[in-house]
Amino acid sequence: MTDVYKGTAYCVKCKEKQNLEGTISVSDSGRRTAKGVCPVCGTKISTFLPKA
């Protein structure tokens, strides 16, 4: 099961926040991370999500 994340994430290449549409993964410790690709430069970006 894969959750979809829509929001923003910081892109290190653009050096600014970009719209991110990616997938959410959960670590063993329960921390949720959204991973996707920067729509501007194509770099992989990710952001931590607050606990639900």
Ligand SMILES: [Zn+2]
């Ligand atoms: Zn970028």
